[in-house]
Amino acid sequence: MAHVRQKRLWSGILLILFVVLMVSGFLTANSRNAGGFLNGLPNVLDFPSDVLGEAWERAHLLPGYLIKYLPSLIETVNIAAAATLIGAVFGIVLSLLSTRGLAPAGWAIPIIRRFMDILRAVPEIVVALVLIFLLGGGPVPAMIAIALHTMGALGKLFSEVNENASLKPVEGLQSVGARWGQRMWLGVIPQVAPNLLSYALLRLEINIRASAILGFVGAGGIGYDLRNTMTWGQGKFDEAAAIFLLLFVTIIVVDQISSVARDRLTHGRAAS
């Protein structure tokens, strides 16, 4: 009974602490913001209604805008897809090098893990902004930035998958004299491929969002167009609406496709 009471006391204290943190945190955030919460609240719908209003007025232009911004959208998707692909390929290599039992050099495992931690910890925007300074604007800085982050994130997830792979095929291949690369390619990858693919698809979803955001800070694609139409202000909002629509539809579509595909990959049709 005393134990229960003590436990209750602790959860009570934790709860109070949490509430205090939330309330004081919110008040701090509110006071450090340019406009307060209560002042801003009535204006929340102003911008969306401006955008929707203009889009509605010039609805006949909308199909034209959708076509106009389609190439930018494709660029954004391409940035995400290429970054996911490159990140996943390097992620596989990093994960194989950092999985106990599979890695060719055991001493390197902690080093590679820390390396992946750092890759994961750096927000894409940091790498992207620095690379924009070095390489100029365009899709490449964003692609590299997202790929680096993806490498770290997928490398960690992949190495968790690899840990559950059976070592028997690897041993079998070793006994016939296969090199390390062959053992991994023929012995491990086929086992883990569905799971890896499923994680990579999930990452693609995340990366499309990231790629749109990076465009907004100057890395090309639809985010860049969005910022341009936004800075034009009123009068260009119909174009902004078209971009919002494209982005929204893309995200939903990719979301749906990848969720169906992932479901099939992990729960499986009859595995062939």
Add this chain to the structure above:
Amino acid sequence: MTAQTLKFEAERSFSRKRLVAFGVPALMIAYLTYIFFSFDIAGLAERASLKNAQTLVADSYSYKTHVERDNRSGEIKIAIEGERKGEYPSGTAPSWVELGDSTRIDLGGGHVITFGETAVRYEIPDYGVIRADPGRGGVNAILPTEDVPDWISVSKNRLAVTTDAGRLTVTRNRAEVFRYFLGWELFFFTLDSPYHGMPVSELAYRASAGELSEILNAIWTNTMWRHNDVAWAIFETILMAFLGTMGAALIALPLGFLAAKNFTPLGGLRFAARRLFDFLRGVDGLIWTIVLSRAFGPGPLTGTLAILLTDTGSFGKMFFEALENVDGKQIEGVQSTGAKPLQRYRFGVIPQVTPILLSQVLYYLESNTRSATIIGAITGGGIGLLLTQAIITQKDWEEVTYYIVLIIIMVMVMDWVSGWLRRRLIKGDEGGH
């Protein structure tokens, strides 16, 4: 017959696998080739700026002090990084500069530059003396050798000498010397602080003698590195992540019940809640950030709300999926003791789903610290804002490096904290995310 079909089957399976084993890499290569041309990667070499890369790398671990003379008035100005905040008070100079009738600047390693009445003299060991006498007719540079080495550029109106020790630029109006030093300048104390240049032992002695708060205050209010602003920015970023994540979880939990099949018999309500989640997730953080920053202006509150809205969608979806997977037997068990509906939720459902939900929420806490940095860069708040500001100046790369290091440390600490909380709060969870 059986052997025949088996062989046939096996061969078909082999050929399919072979197709996949070569087809998939071939597709990847084909796609990357398309990207190579579509992104114009071949043209990257022209667009890439090697000079920018050099500036960035050199600036991130070293700094330069400018000694500048106005050739008309003869006035000498010494400033670290050429910034106003790093200017030496008039009449004072670092030890390697001797002020007087003529100014003697010792760049080390035998390199000495002298500013005379108007003339400029640069003594370079193993080369000779470069003279210049800027005036109306140009800089009148005289080199000791006939042919001009590639580290000197000289024309009628401009002389520039770049050596390992430093850099001299002379034009008709100005003579300017850069000397490079390792490290980050004035990181703790600015030049106007009484503690600048004081040895650590002296500082420690003074701190123990009761000056600790003054010393800390001098560091805290450093105008060059703005340590207090940086600390606030980091705090704001973490605050955005914390409030956004927790607020989203608090809102998503009741909505999750509404969207779960086994708790809400009303199909319409369920449908509405689920479409709300889809909408919040589909609109994406970027758009929420833009919309909200229009209403609330820049600052941490905007970032908090943007994270909160996006994650309400993500959490809502995860929560209702978890709720639909709860074991009904436990609820029945609680019900059989005569528990009222609210008690059934509290004791039958919550204990089952808490570990799953909590682990997701804590996982998002770390990832939202990164999002908060990005959102801060877009709306203007937190460390993201400082970072973009420093990058836009294109010269304060040591500050950029400093912020990047801080961001990495911040994210790693948040990762560690969330992992620690996960292990403490959820027993049996091995932190497998």
